[in-house]
Amino acid sequence: MAVPTYATPLERVWHYAYLVICGLIFFFLIAPIVVIIPLSFNAEPYFTFTDKMRSFDPDGYSMRWYRSLLTFGMQNPDASGWAFWSDAWANAKWVQAAKNSIIIGVASTIVATVLGTLAALGLSRPEMPFRRAIMAILISPMIVPLIITATGMFFFYSNPCELLGIVGLPTNCGRLAGTYLGVILAHATLGIPFVIITVTATLVGFDQSLNRAAASLGANPRTTFFRVTMPLILPGVISGALFAFVTSFDEVVAVLFIAGPDQQTIPRQMWNGIREQISPAILAVATLLVIFSIALLTTVELLRRRSERIRGVTPR
Numbered sequence: 001m002a003v004p005t006y007a008t009p010l011e012r013v014w015h016y017a018y019l020v021i022c023g024l025i026f027f028f029l030i031a032p033i034v035v036i037i038p039l040s041f042n043a044e045p046y047f048t049f050t051d052k053m054r055s056f057d058p059d060g061y062s063m064r065w066y067r068s069l070l071t072f073g074m075q076n077p078d079a080s081g082w083a084f085w086s087d088a089w090a091n092a093k094w095v096q097a098a099k100n101s102i103i104i105g106v107a108s109t110i111v112a113t114v115l116g117t118l119a120a121l122g123l124s125r126p127e128m129p130f131r132r133a134i135m136a137i138l139i140s141p142m143i144v145p146l147i148i149t150a151t152g153m154f155f156f157y158s159n160p161c162e163l164l165g166i167v168g169l170p171t172n173c174g175r176l177a178g179t180y181l182g183v184i185l186a187h188a189t190l191g192i193p194f195v196i197i198t199v200t201a202t203l204v205g206f207d208q209s210l211n212r213a214a215a216s217l218g219a220n221p222r223t224t225f226f227r228v229t230m231p232l233i234l235p236g237v238i239s240g241a242l243f244a245f246v247t248s249f250d251e252v253v254a255v256l257f258i259a260g261p262d263q264q265t266i267p268r269q270m271w272n273g274i275r276e277q278i279s280p281a282i283l284a285v286a287t288l289l290v291i292f293s294i295a296l297l298t299t300v301e302l303l304r305r306r307s308e309r310i311r312g313v314t315p316r
Contacts, residue, residue, distance in 0.1 A: 033290055040065060040283035047280065065284040069094040072281065094285065097269040104180065104265060105248040108187035112244040115188070116195025117237055121229075123196070124203040135196075142193040146253045153189070154257040157182045178260030186254045191244030198243065202236025235303040242296050250289070 003015050043062035044050050052060025071077040073093035076084075088095055119138055123131050141149055157176035176182030206229070214224040230237075252267035259268065266285060273282050 036283050037287050037290070040280060040287045042280055042283075045280060047278075047283070065279070065281045068279070068281045069284060093264070094266070094269060094281070097264050097266045100263055101249055101265040101267075104183050104187060104263070105245050107180075107184045108191055108248045109241050109245040111184065111188035112191035112195050113237060113241040116192040116240060116244070117199050117233075119192070120196045120199035120203060124200060124206070138196055139193040141190050146190075149190070150186075150254040150257040153186050153254060157186070157258055177258050178263075180263060183255060183259050183263050183265075186258050187248035187251060188244075190251060190254065191247045194243035194247060195237070195240030198240035199233060199236045202233045206232060235306050239300050239303050242300055246293065246296055249292075 003012050007015070038053065039047060039049070041061045041063065042050065042053060043060050043064065050060050070084075070088045070092050073096075074084075074087045074091050076087055079087055122128055123135055123138075128134075154177060159175065176185065210228050210232075211224050214228045215221075219227065250267060252265075252271055255263065255265050255268045256271070259265070264272075266289070270282050270285060273279060
């Protein structure tokens with residue numbers, strides 16, 4: 001943004017100082033993320049820049065840590081062709097963690113999107129009683145410290161029948177801790193607030209007279225929702241789903257409390273790697289996650305601009 005011609009010298013100085021301050025803040029926030037990208041190509045098993053890397057010697061850079069993501073845990077890392085990929089798919093630790101993260105992330109995103117969208121639609125109705133109290137309860141997983149939420153989930157999922165006071169049933173009935181379903185429900189609980197907030201924000205500019213017009217033309221509530229309401233709020237729903245997926249994909253605290261040995265996700269594998277075997281392979285995973293996050297944020301921004309165009313607002 002250019003400085004207006006009528007700006008005073010003091011205003012011009014403040015304008016450029018403001019740009020410098022914003023640039024320094026941006027650098028402070030982004031530098032720790034950017035620095036891991038070149039370190040993931042380190043040819044040596046170190047977390048620091050070697051002399052060869054600083055001198056841009058090609059021998060100082062390697063893809064070995066990206067390859068280790070496929071070979072770590074394999075029975076025969078030296079295999080080639082189909083045998084290599086089959087072994088990696090079945091036994092590689094990082095591949096197993098990626099599969100678990102995708103399965104749990106997609107399933108929890110579907111649950112969170114459906115429940116969060118329904119909750120946002122209900123809370124958007126003016127006749128809804130206790131709207132503020134219900135909204136506060138639904139978004140509480142975003143506000144309450146995650147360690148407290150994870151601890152509560154662990155005790156509840158370990159023995160829900162006993163905690164609910166259901167008598168006459170086995171002590172381990174309905175046990176969700178250590179199961180895929182338990183992790184999916186836990187991640188869905190953490191993702192629902194994001195869906196509610198994004199869909200509610202989309203519904204703020206929604207014209208309720210469109211629903212009344214559809215009803216006056218003979219459309220039933222289901223037809224009205226899928227033909228009128230859903231197309232208009234779809235960008236908000238997709239944005240909320242992406243945030244819920246990212247929350248599930250990056251979550252580690254609840255997984256440490258609830259997941260069993262078979263539900264090893266990427267964040268938990270990174271946690272184990274830091275504790276047990278420090279390797280630059282963690283930096284390779286972090287680099288891939290950064291690229292993945294950038295792609296998702298770009299998608300969210302494109303959806304936001306599309307939503308504003310649909311509502312007749314000039315995208316910023």
